[in-house]
Amino acid sequence: MDTFIQLTLNGLTLGSVYALIALGYSLVYGILKLLNFAHGDVFMVGTFIGFGALQLLGGTTNPVVPAWALLALITLAAMAGCAVLGVVIERFAYRPLRDAPRIAPLISALGVSFFIAYSMQLLFGSELRSYDMFSLSGGALYTDGFDIGNVRVPMIRIITILAAFVMMILLWLLVTRTRVGKAMRATSFDREAAAMMGIDIDKVIVFAFVLGSALAGAAGVLFALRIPTYATIGFLIGLKGFTAAVIGGIGSIPGAMAGGLVLGFAESYAQGYISTRWSDLLVFILLILFLVFRPQGILGKADIRKV
Amino acid sequence: MSGGYDDELTRPLEGALEASTSEGPTSPAVGRDEWVARHGDNRTGRGGRIGKLEERLRVVPWWAWLATFVALFCLVPVVSDSGYVRRVAFDIAIYMLLALGLNVVVGWGGLLDLGYIAFFGIGAYAYALLSSDHYGVHLPSFVSIPLVVVIGATVGFLVGLPSRRLTGDYLAIVTLFFLQLFLTVTTNGDDLFGHNVTGGANGILNADPLSLFGHELPPTLEGGLFNPAYMYVVLAVFVVVYVALRFVNLSRTGRAWRSLREDPLAAEVMGMPVNSLKLMSFAFGAAIAALSGTFVTALSGSVFPLSFSFGILIIIYTMVILGGSGSQPGVVLGAVLIGILLELLRDPGDSRVLFYSAILVGVVAIYRFSVRLAVIVGGTLVFGIVVHSIAGAIDNGWVNGSGGEGGGVADFAANWVIVPVQLADWVAPVSYCLLVALALVLTLVHGWARIALLIPVLYLAAFVWENVMISQPEPTRYIILGVILIGLMIFRPTGILGEKRVEII
Numbered sequence: 001m002d003t004f005i006q007l008t009l010n011g012l013t014l015g016s017v018y019a020l021i022a023l024g025y026s027l028v029y030g031i032l033k034l035l036n037f038a039h040g041d042v043f044m045v046g047t048f049i050g051f052g053a054l055q056l057l058g059g060t061t062n063p064v065v066p067a068w069a070l071l072a073l074i075t076l077a078a079m080a081g082c083a084v085l086g087v088v089i090e091r092f093a094y095r096p097l098r099d100a101p102r103i104a105p106l107i108s109a110l111g112v113s114f115f116i117a118y119s120m121q122l123l124f125g126s127e128l129r130s131y132d133m134f135s136l137s138g139g140a141l142y143t144d145g146f147d148i149g150n151v152r153v154p155m156i157r158i159i160t161i162l163a164a165f166v167m168m169i170l171l172w173l174l175v176t177r178t179r180v181g182k183a184m185r186a187t188s189f190d191r192e193a194a195a196m197m198g199i200d201i202d203k204v205i206v207f208a209f210v211l212g213s214a215l216a217g218a219a220g221v222l223f224a225l226r227i228p229t230y231a232t233i234g235f236l237i238g239l240k241g242f243t244a245a246v247i248g249g250i251g252s253i254p255g256a257m258a259g260g261l262v263l264g265f266a267e268s269y270a271q272g273y274i275s276t277r278w279s280d281l282l283v284f285i286l287l288i289l290f291l292v293f294r295p296q297g298i299l300g301k302a303d304i305r306k307v
Numbered sequence: 308m309s310g311g312y313d314d315e316l317t318r319p320l321e322g323a324l325e326a327s328t329s330e331g332p333t334s335p336a337v338g339r340d341e342w343v344a345r346h347g348d349n350r351t352g353r354g355g356r357i358g359k360l361e362e363r364l365r366v367v368p369w370w371a372w373l374a375t376f377v378a379l380f381c382l383v384p385v386v387s388d389s390g391y392v393r394r395v396a397f398d399i400a401i402y403m404l405l406a407l408g409l410n411v412v413v414g415w416g417g418l419l420d421l422g423y424i425a426f427f428g429i430g431a432y433a434y435a436l437l438s439s440d441h442y443g444v445h446l447p448s449f450v451s452i453p454l455v456v457v458i459g460a461t462v463g464f465l466v467g468l469p470s471r472r473l474t475g476d477y478l479a480i481v482t483l484f485f486l487q488l489f490l491t492v493t494t495n496g497d498d499l500f501g502h503n504v505t506g507g508a509n510g511i512l513n514a515d516p517l518s519l520f521g522h523e524l525p526p527t528l529e530g531g532l533f534n535p536a537y538m539y540v541v542l543a544v545f546v547v548v549y550v551a552l553r554f555v556n557l558s559r560t561g562r563a564w565r566s567l568r569e570d571p572l573a574a575e576v577m578g579m580p581v582n583s584l585k586l587m588s589f590a591f592g593a594a595i596a597a598l599s600g601t602f603v604t605a606l607s608g609s610v611f612p613l614s615f616s617f618g619i620l621i622i623i624y625t626m627v628i629l630g631g632s633g634s635q636p637g638v639v640l641g642a643v644l645i646g647i648l649l650e651l652l653r654d655p656g657d658s659r660v661l662f663y664s665a666i667l668v669g670v671v672a673i674y675r676f677s678v679r680l681a682v683i684v685g686g687t688l689v690f691g692i693v694v695h696s697i698a699g700a701i702d703n704g705w706v707n708g709s710g711g712e713g714g715g716v717a718d719f720a721a722n723w724v725i726v727p728v729q730l731a732d733w734v735a736p737v738s739y740c741l742l743v744a745l746a747l748v749l750t751l752v753h754g755w756a757r758i759a760l761l762i763p764v765l766y767l768a769a770f771v772w773e774n775v776m777i778s779q780p781e782p783t784r785y786i787i788l789g790v791i792l793i794g795l796m797i798f799r800p801t802g803i804l805g806e807k808r809v810e811i812i
Contacts, residue, residue: 035476092747096797103419104796106476107628111792114621114785119743122775122782123736235617239487242480277495284484284491291481292469 005151007272008265013157013226015264016164020219021241022248022256023171024212030188030251031208033102034094037109040238041116042085042213046078046220047229048120051129053077060136067137071159071225078217085116086213087206095202113235121231128228141225160222167218168257171211175253180207188251236280240267243287249297258298372636373549380542390532397533397606399646400541401599406626406638407548408595413624414633415556416588417568421620422466422482425489426459426593428615430600432493432505433458435610438515441506448517452601459597460590467589486617493612510611517605526606537606544602548595553635555591564588565633618785622649625788628795631805640803645788652784655777660716662772666765679758686762691723694766704728724766724773735775742767 021043028036053074058064065073093112097105133141133156141156175181186194187204195201223229223237240263248259266286270279290297383396405427412420437444437451446454466485496505505511517524517540524536555561566574567584575581604610622645630641651657667684674680699706705727720726727734745764749757776783795802 035480088747092750093793093797100796100800102476103417104800106419106479107624108793108796110621110624111789111796113789115789115793118782118785118789119739122779122786123739239483243484246480277498278491281488281491281495284488287484288469288481288488291477295477 002150003272005148007268009148009151009153009157010272011265011268012261013160013264014268015244015261016161017219017223017260018241018244018263019168019257019260020164020215020222021237022244022260023168023253024216025242025245026248026251026253026256027184027208027212029245031184031191031205032094032098032105034105035109035242036094036212037106037238038089038093038112038116039212039216040234040236040241041113041120042082042089042234043216043220043223043237043241044120044229044231044234045085045116046082046217047224047233048124048129048220048231049078049081049217050074050221050224051131051229054131060132060134063136067140070136075163075218075221078221079214080217082213082217082220083210086209086216089213090206090209095205113238117232117234124231126231128230129224130228131224133225156225160225163218163222167215168253171215172253174211180204184208240283243283245297246287246295247290247297249299252297252299255297255299262298369553369636373546376639377542377546381539384535384538393535393538394533395646395650396535397538397541398650399643400538400545401603402623402626402642402646403639404541404545404548404599405596405623406630406642407545407552407635408592408599409623409627410632410635410638411552411555411564411595412588412592413627414638415561415564415568416585416592417564417571418585418588419476419479420482420589420592421479422485422489423592423596423623424615424617424620425486426463426596427600427603427619428489428493428610428612429462429593430455430459430597431604431610431614432511432600433597434601434604435511435514436504438605439511440513441511445515447521448515448519448601448605452598455601456594456598459600460594462597463590463593464586466593467586486615486620490612490615493615505612508612510609512609514604514608514610516608517602526608537602541599541602544598548598549635549639552591556635560584560587568633621785621788621792625791627802628800629791629802631802634802634804637802637804648787649784652780652787655780656717658777658780658783659720659773662777663716663720663769666768670761670765683758683761683765686758687765688723690762691766691769695723695725698725720769720773724769726773730774735771738767738771739775742771 021039024039024042025036028034028039054060054070057070057073060070063070089112093108094105097108141159142154145152145154145158147153175184183194183199183204184207186197186199187201191201194204219241220229241260244259244263245256246259247262248255248257250256263283263286267279267283270282274282380396380400384393387393405423408426409420409423412418412423433455434451436442437446437454438448439445466482469481492499493505494508497503497507497509499505515523516526517537519540524534524540526534526537528534556564563574563579563584564587566577566579567581571581574584603614626641626645627638628641629645630639631637648661651661670683671680674683695706706725742764745760745767749760749764752760776786
């Protein structure tokens with residue numbers, strides 16, 4: 001039972017990070033119908049910006065600001081940095097290809113992904129970088145918290161899960177309740193018709209990239225709080241984020257959240273009950289099954305192709 | 308393959324199709340859309356001397372090109388007795404084979420197959436399992452290689468089977484996951500239900516060398532040098548595959564593939580068996596990739612999961628797209644160019660020469676021989692000399708760091724680019740990011756503003772190259788591949804020799 005609770009907790013933490021990444025894929029895919037391969041690398045840049053900001057603020061052993069402010073600041077720095085990166089990627093790598101055949105922006109996205117990942121490796125090397133959160137406030141993030149049965153729920157997991165869910169709810173409110181959200185939904189539904197109704201498509205697309213990339217940056221920091229990061233981590237994490245988006249139903253915001261959690265739980269239980277070696281395999285098989293038998297995902301609507 | 312469409316009915320259309328694809332000013336521009344037109348494909352031909360030359364070259368038949376190319380390739384071991392050069396020639400021949408196979412899937416079938424390299428790996432592993440000490444099976448090459456090709460085609464068919472309804476990016480992601488699946492299975496395959504199948508991360512060792520007509524071809528000659536016989540074998544296979552694929556492309560199936568690529572829906576409506584066509588192009592690509600894998604294993608005698616990573620896939624994709632996807636001579640040219648490029652980048656001296664020549668050629672190609680060119684080249688040189696002497700006057704340690712290989716170019720660089728003895732930690736990221744940012748801004752400004760900006764950007768590029776990139780060939784080569792992919796997609800999606808593509812969505 002304790003194992004089960006522990007694994008559920010792991011799955012929830014992991015899943016909330018996956019969900020944040022999946023949201024970025026979904027936002028962009030919903031509007032541009034573009035699979036943004038570079039999204040995982042934006043996430044990776046987020047982990048590095050968080051690391052850099054952490055060092056600037058004195059590191060975890062000797063921070064110049066209180067612990068809560070430290071966490072908030074590095075998250076905001078990563079979100080801002082990634083948002084800028086996302087806008088630059090859209091402007092220079094995707095916008096010139098907007099009317100090109102669909103295979104062209106995909107290949108361009110592969111190029112962007114490689115460019116970013118290996119630029120980071122060029123500049124900062126390929127070694128692992130850990131945020132070293134154990135030393136923050138004498139390890140309070142790991143010792144504080146509450147218990148479920150015999151399982152300790154440490155502060156660091158509570159922060160990750162809460163932050164991720166708060167951001168997802170904010171995004172959901174933004175998309176469903178505001179004017180710009182309405183414009184995004186309209187663009188996603190039919191880009192040409194939206195343009196004819198006076199919606200500035202370019203602005204909507206840029207906004208989607210800002211949102212998606214900022215969420216990836218936040219996900220990067222939340223992920224790297226617990227797990228060391230490296231320059232080429234974006235590829236695998238990006239794949240998983242995309243898997244989550246597909247499982248939930250790509251283009252759907254609640255779907256991305258659901259998909260992220262399903263994937264997180266699946267991976268965590270597979271690691272706990274089957275084997276850590278084969279857990280990735282399970283993720284891949286899950287995705288292939290979904291793509292083949294239910295490509296619209298759990299919460300997506302079936303796509304009717306117009307000609 | 309039995310086509311589901313009537314041969315009689317398609318015959319009148321063939322003429323029209325040939326007419327529209329053949330070069331020449333009189334061919335009707337069938338189905339050109341705006342995007343294609345904007346990319347300069349609507350030119351009927353260049354004028355002037357280059358245009359005349361192009362006209363002449365176009366008359367040379369394809370087999371003459373192929374024969375010349377192969378003959379030149381065969382000369383490599385004759386001209387150079389260096390084991391390294393011969394080994395590189397072997398690698399490039401493998402790249403050419405792989406590019407030909409990928410061209411079937413991507414260039415002709417129009418399917419974005421990101422799992423292609425997994426079939427290469429399957430070929431390599433299958434050969435290792437069929438001819439090595441691992442299971443004690445030692446099939447002769449004449450048996451094992453055709454068997455591996457059949458295995459590759461079958462797996463390709465099976466992977467294509469569930470993916471046949473998927474299009475575009477969904478297909479890309481399923482195949483990409485297939486590659487990940489392959490890597491996970493091979494890496495953890497030393498304990499597959501209790502059996503050691505793939506040797507795990509340590510791979511399979513002691514695979515047999517090729518055996519032809521009862522003779523074993525040793526991978527190395529006396530003295531440990533690479534045996535060029537392997538290069539000749541691969542080159543011979545390459546010719547066979549090239550010619551066979553050329554005929555496939557000219558056949559009914561080839562035309563059906565192209566129609567599938569241009570518009571799958573229209574093809575389906577016209578009665579083409581879309582699904583089996585997709586599966587066929589998958590199987591063809593997979594079989595060729597598997598075939599290439601056998602030679603790599605036979606030469607190195609071992610096979611490891613890490614040799615089939617995503618990086619290799621990007622290399623092959625860049626080759627196909629640079630050369631021009633859909634064009635056989637194009638992808639071969641792309642394979643040769645990228646293969647040589649990647650080799651040159653390994654060595655600091657070579658890559659330095661390559662860098663400065665690439666910059667020079669690039670600037671000349673854009674500005675031709677004009678006043679602007681003179682301004683740019685002269686301006687950059689003067690800018691560099693001024694900056695170098697100012698920096699040298701302030702502190703000699705700022706300019707004394709260089710001293711690399713590359714002959715005259717290195718001497719020039721040492722007296723022109725600032726290379727500090729000790730590089731502060733922040734310099735590399737800041738200068739690199741500034742370079743990327745300025746290069747992006749360059750695409751936004753025009754006229755003399757661009758030239759004014761270009762001069763410091765070129766100098767900065769040289770600075771970054773000398774100080775940051777030259778010492779790290781591994782990330783640098785992938786960065787360059789990434790830039791090539793993005794640039795090609797934006798400025799010349801047809802590649803060097805790509806055929807005209809009309810995609811209407």
